[in-house]
Amino acid sequence: MTAPYLSLKPLVPWKQLSRPLDWEAVFGRRAPLELEIGCGNGEVLVRRALAEPGVNLVGLDHGWPSARRALRRINLAGAANAKVLQAEADLTLERLFGERSLSRAWCFFPRPWPKPRHEPRRLLSRRFLRLLNSRLARGASCTMVTDRRSYLEWSLAQAQGSGLEASWQERPPGLDSKYERKWQGEGQEVFYELTLVKREHVSWPVPEEPVLHYPLITKLDPARLEVFEHWGETPVMCKDVLFDAASGRGMLRMVVLEEGLEQAFYLELLPAEGGHVLRPAPGCGVLPSLGVQMALELVAERLSA
Numbered sequence: 001m002t003a004p005y006l007s008l009k010p011l012v013p014w015k016q017l018s019r020p021l022d023w024e025a026v027f028g029r030r031a032p033l034e035l036e037i038g039c040g041n042g043e044v045l046v047r048r049a050l051a052e053p054g055v056n057l058v059g060l061d062h063g064w065p066s067a068r069r070a071l072r073r074i075n076l077a078g079a080a081n082a083k084v085l086q087a088e089a090d091l092t093l094e095r096l097f098g099e100r101s102l103s104r105a106w107c108f109f110p111r112p113w114p115k116p117r118h119e120p121r122r123l124l125s126r127r128f129l130r131l132l133n134s135r136l137a138r139g140a141s142c143t144m145v146t147d148r149r150s151y152l153e154w155s156l157a158q159a160q161g162s163g164l165e166a167s168w169q170e171r172p173p174g175l176d177s178k179y180e181r182k183w184q185g186e187g188q189e190v191f192y193e194l195t196l197v198k199r200e201h202v203s204w205p206v207p208e209e210p211v212l213h214y215p216l217i218t219k220l221d222p223a224r225l226e227v228f229e230h231w232g233e234t235p236v237m238c239k240d241v242l243f244d245a246a247s248g249r250g251m252l253r254m255v256v257l258e259e260g261l262e263q264a265f266y267l268e269l270l271p272a273e274g275g276h277v278l279r280p281a282p283g284c285g286v287l288p289s290l291g292v293q294m295a296l297e298l299v300a301e302r303l304s305a
């Protein structure tokens, strides 16, 4: 049976808050803000939160199973200074944290994606490290631990030109995270710790979110409501469609890919004065972006008779 998260109170409802987040309001106090990227089951996060009660600690993971386990641990430990963010690392850093807002960042055992063709999936890319730099306070640092020498070396190369000064050392096990225990159980006794210290600021403002314009389709042709793929600088895909002729209402399942932002969401089509209006379905948690606006316009154009 899946262990319950116990309470959602430590989960940050970031889609409902204005971005970048007001972290002092989220925690209800002013304190140095730290981020653990890929916190997994939250055990390291909770240990640090209990050991450093003066710090506001955010554990980030894109997977609900991990976020759920982290929530459970925070709730069981009563660690009021720890919160969980279920989101993508790229999006989180770019949109939820302002420049120079983090006093520390951690990343333990990021997925190494060792195959060369999977290199674009590796987390600590040059782009990501420049973004991370912009979110770190002056002189602040990020510590990363990996089991792979090749990932360490790749990350060292990525750090060049990021404004972060890199140093590394071998370290014995001692973190006691799930993945450290996993590799230790397979006989690994040496891990690699990379420290990145901010030396020079990289400017990367939080992008402004556009106000979405909902198109009005004056003459709808329901026969044109079908799945499509639009490949260009911003790929837009319509994966599924539903239309109820009796009520004149429709629903489209969309995927939009932008740099550092992949969104899956629904658009709804509703009868309105003068035609049909197309808009993101309430509750689907879409972030307003130029790609979403483009999706709205593409669909409206396709559906117009």
Ligand SMILES: C[S@@+](CC[C@H](N)C(=O)[O-])C[C@H]1O[C@@H](n2cnc3c(N)ncnc32)[C@H](O)[C@@H]1O
Binding pocket: 037, 038, 039, 040, 041, 060, 061, 062, 063, 066, 087, 088, 089, 090, 107, 108, 109, 110, 111, 123, 177, 178, 179, 180
């Ligand atoms: C190999 S596990 C390590 C977990 C934990 N730090 C440990 O040491 O046991 C990597 C974690 O990072 C999360 N993750 C991977 N890519 C991510 C991304 N782009 N954004 C947020 N979380 C990510 C995964 O869901 C997973 O929980």
